[in-house]
Amino acid sequence: MADTSYTLQARGICKYFGEHTALQDIDFALRPGEVHALLGENGAGKSTLIKILTGAYHPDAGEVLLEDRPVSFRDPLHAQAHGIGTVYQEVNLLPNRSVAENLFLGRQPTRFGMVDKRRIEREATELLARYGLDDIDPRAELGAYSVAVQQIVAIARAVELSGKVLILDEPTASLDRNEVEKLFEVIADLKARGLAIVFITHFLDQVFAIADRVTILRNGRLIGTEPLTEMSRTDVVRMMLGKDISFSGGTSAVGEREVGELLVSFRGTGRTGSLQPFSLDIHKGEVIGVAGLLGSGRTEMARIMFGIDPADSGEIRLNGTPVSIQSASDAIAHGFGFCPEDRKADGIIGDLSVRENIVIALQGKLGWFRALNRDDQLEIAGRFAEMLDIRAASPDMPIKLLSGGNQQKVILARWLATDPGFLILDEPTRGIDVGAHAEIVRTINRLRDDGMALVVISSELDEVVAYSSRIVVMRDRELVAELRGENINPSVIVQAIANQSDEAIAS
Amino acid sequence: MNRSLRPLAATTIIFIIAYGLSVAQFPNMFSTRVLGNFLTDNAFLGITAVGMTFVIISGGIDLSVGAVIGFTGVLVAVLVSWFSVHPLIAFAIALVVASAFGALMGCAIHFLQVPSFIVTLAGMFLARGAASVLTQDSIPVNHEFYSFISTLYIKLDGGGRISFIGGLMLLVFVIGAILAHRTKFGSYVYALGGNATSASLMGVPVARTTILVYTLSSFLAGLAGVVFSLYTSAGYPLAAVGVELDAIGAVVIGGTLLTGGYGFIFGSFVGVMLQGLVQTYIIFDGSLSSWWTKIVIGMLLFLFIVLQRVIFSSSAPKLKHVRKLKHE
Ligand SMILES: Nc1ncnc2c1ncn2[C@@H]1O[C@H](COP(=O)(O)OP(=O)(O)OP(=O)(O)O)[C@@H](O)[C@H]1O
Numbered sequence A: 001m002a003d004t005s006y007t008l009q010a011r012g013i014c015k016y017f018g019e020h021t022a023l024q025d026i027d028f029a030l031r032p033g034e035v036h037a038l039l040g041e042n043g044a045g046k047s048t049l050i051k052i053l054t055g056a057y058h059p060d061a062g063e064v065l066l067e068d069r070p071v072s073f074r075d076p077l078h079a080q081a082h083g084i085g086t087v088y089q090e091v092n093l094l095p096n097r098s099v100a101e102n103l104f105l106g107r108q109p110t111r112f113g114m115v116d117k118r119r120i121e122r123e124a125t126e127l128l129a130r131y132g133l134d135d136i137d138p139r140a141e142l143g144a145y146s147v148a149v150q151q152i153v154a155i156a157r158a159v160e161l162s163g164k165v166l167i168l169d170e171p172t173a174s175l176d177r178n179e180v181e182k183l184f185e186v187i188a189d190l191k192a193r194g195l196a197i198v199f200i201t202h203f204l205d206q207v208f209a210i211a212d213r214v215t216i217l218r219n220g221r222l223i224g225t226e227p228l229t230e231m232s233r234t235d236v237v238r239m240m241l242g243k244d245i246s247f248s249g250g251t252s253a254v255g256e257r258e259v260g261e262l263l264v265s266f267r268g269t270g271r272t273g274s275l276q277p278f279s280l281d282i283h284k285g286e287v288i289g290v291a292g293l294l295g296s297g298r299t300e301m302a303r304i305m306f307g308i309d310p311a312d313s314g315e316i317r318l319n320g321t322p323v324s325i326q327s328a329s330d331a332i333a334h335g336f337g338f339c340p341e342d343r344k345a346d347g348i349i350g351d352l353s354v355r356e357n358i359v360i361a362l363q364g365k366l367g368w369f370r371a372l373n374r375d376d377q378l379e380i381a382g383r384f385a386e387m388l389d390i391r392a393a394s395p396d397m398p399i400k401l402l403s404g405g406n407q408q409k410v411i412l413a414r415w416l417a418t419d420p421g422f423l424i425l426d427e428p429t430r431g432i433d434v435g436a437h438a439e440i441v442r443t444i445n446r447l448r449d450d451g452m453a454l455v456v457i458s459s460e461l462d463e464v465v466a467y468s469s470r471i472v473v474m475r476d477r478e479l480v481a482e483l484r485g486e487n488i489n490p491s492v493i494v495q496a497i498a499n500q501s502d503e504a505i506a507s
Numbered sequence B: 001m002n003r004s005l006r007p008l009a010a011t012t013i014i015f016i017i018a019y020g021l022s023v024a025q026f027p028n029m030f031s032t033r034v035l036g037n038f039l040t041d042n043a044f045l046g047i048t049a050v051g052m053t054f055v056i057i058s059g060g061i062d063l064s065v066g067a068v069i070g071f072t073g074v075l076v077a078v079l080v081s082w083f084s085v086h087p088l089i090a091f092a093i094a095l096v097v098a099s100a101f102g103a104l105m106g107c108a109i110h111f112l113q114v115p116s117f118i119v120t121l122a123g124m125f126l127a128r129g130a131a132s133v134l135t136q137d138s139i140p141v142n143h144e145f146y147s148f149i150s151t152l153y154i155k156l157d158g159g160g161r162i163s164f165i166g167g168l169m170l171l172v173f174v175i176g177a178i179l180a181h182r183t184k185f186g187s188y189v190y191a192l193g194g195n196a197t198s199a200s201l202m203g204v205p206v207a208r209t210t211i212l213v214y215t216l217s218s219f220l221a222g223l224a225g226v227v228f229s230l231y232t233s234a235g236y237p238l239a240a241v242g243v244e245l246d247a248i249g250a251v252v253i254g255g256t257l258l259t260g261g262y263g264f265i266f267g268s269f270v271g272v273m274l275q276g277l278v279q280t281y282i283i284f285d286g287s288l289s290s291w292w293t294k295i296v297i298g299m300l301l302f303l304f305i306v307l308q309r310v311i312f313s314s315s316a317p318k319l320k321h322v323r324k325l326k327h328e
């Protein structure tokens, strides 16, 4: 390479959290006009490296250079001022403030010392339109919008801030196909303008679609930096895991296999203003896949089933007897489990340990008079940590210090620990690395074979196809199709999801 | 309506209804004189409440304000009566001391990562103790400047008057509202209360904002102490005991969420006025014990906490969706 000038460079970075080595001697360099993928398993140290590059953490050794000059960013604000825009993994915005304020916080234009609200709102509208979000009111509270919209707002904010470097830590985890395409257009545009872009993801397809080079971390160590043109998928995975794994993607449908007796049935269950009434029978030993676009009512369905937003019409029968599910604790008492989509808001209890986070739902189910002692807790936590490959320095570490993917696994472990008869999983593989991804798909299959009834919501069609016995398709807050047998394949699902838009165009 | 506006609207409506009912019973209560006295009598509480609103929106609490009022009152009285310092200079000294005290508490909260209620509780004992060290007794202040201030007022139709301190409180509310809703500092305060980690990752200067918030709160408590001194013409170390709780009450009744992130300065004004209304009602009635003020405020507080809970958690509008596919 003749051109050795780097936009941003890290040399010999080390970072320790107490005993734990998060990063050991990492070199990482970004060229202007490149998209650089940063890959690694959950807990490999990707987010930690990003936080060091942007001043959110300070390295214990090593140096960071911006355009060949050593820099030491005090905090993210300082990095922003130097043209480094970042979307951190935890969608780090303020749900209590308006969309416009979230876009401009820290750099609001002022007039006579006052924030120029009108200008901010105008610019916010223009900015959002570029991402296809025309019908968002910039004055509305951000928290009123879905995770996907919040994610796009976070990206838009970071893009505006990035004069030289844009860093995206798993930005696409909650986006649908169209939104990902929009994002890629924006990235291509920035790349053409000479920005350096860091892209972290667990979707290898996306890496191959836009990245130029890739850096791979494993257990806090640098495995290598390579141009992607010289790599195959298998090479990448081998470097990440240090071993080969076989791909389970695209496997054929589970099909119409023997199912057990009817367990739960929903009859005209719905909730005004949230979801049209739907009917669904779920048998033991059956996985119902739920497909649909973001905002089609998938999550709403899960929340109604689990009583978080109780249904206001129809009835729910369990083993043939009508039951009333008015709250999550009713649902738990009936042996339901629910692993939510937004784990930050609904799932983890940040300050409690990994062990406590795993046993909490089980303890809730047992009641307070049958307290699990510490040994039981450790045994349970250990068993699931091994089963799901949860990487934590110790089971007594606060869960908020775990990497994003490992937190997700803890939530899954929590519900598996209650040994539910009926388990609802909302996007269980989001943000989870390839190795663990395959493990979760295997776990779902095993639970089904053990006779559990599952409802699994997922945006990844290949995955839904791989484990579902039946697939229901949601559209516009309504259950619109139920697919079985050979209809369980991605193209039929896409057809079912898209139907309405064709009709809309036709009319 | 924006859901953060709902508690404020509820408070305002309750105030109007309560005032209407009081007037129906005691028509004399509807006069500019009564309204003017509302302002004067609650000036120190209102000024304190403005600072408290910032603190609570930022996700903290300041338990030291009552003690700071007591301390500044005593400090001013000591300087003016014992050392013959001109009141204006005494005020300036008191405000500087109070602000420095707040800045110190802010530093402790941010850098030592100690919860604000612990730090400000310590601050409360410290300020109260310091006031008692200066004197155990009430020190009267007789200075022509105090008499002069009491001659400053704006006459209203109907015999009422807006006194200097009443007007000062209104001014503090106006400036507070501008600061909270129109400046960068204000947006940082809301950001902190919303989610401190996000705020810092988004580039909010967390340290500076935290320290400024407590400095502002103590400064305003100091100003309230000055106002209290003008109002009572004395300094007493046990003055304004429990005012921090009245202020917190006014802020919460005014629609600010105790957990931070949501709230309005104007709401705290209505909260203070509502407390003033209850007191005035009790005076007009004549037979009720003044403790009824506390009982009514307690009930209102409870009502509002329940109301906020309902508005902000269970009925939280779940996901406004950007609809990609239109129905029909
Ligand atoms: N503040 C902290 N204190 C202690 N340990 C931490 C802290 N932050 C991260 N770690 C640990 O450092 C390791 C690397 O975490 P990091 O978040 O960088 O992983 P990651 O590669 O981003 O993983 P994921 O794909 O799951 O997001 C993890 O083992 C995590 O538990």
Ligand SMILES: [Mg+2]
Pocket: A046, A047, A048, A089, A169, A403, A404, A405
């Ligand atoms: Mg991460």
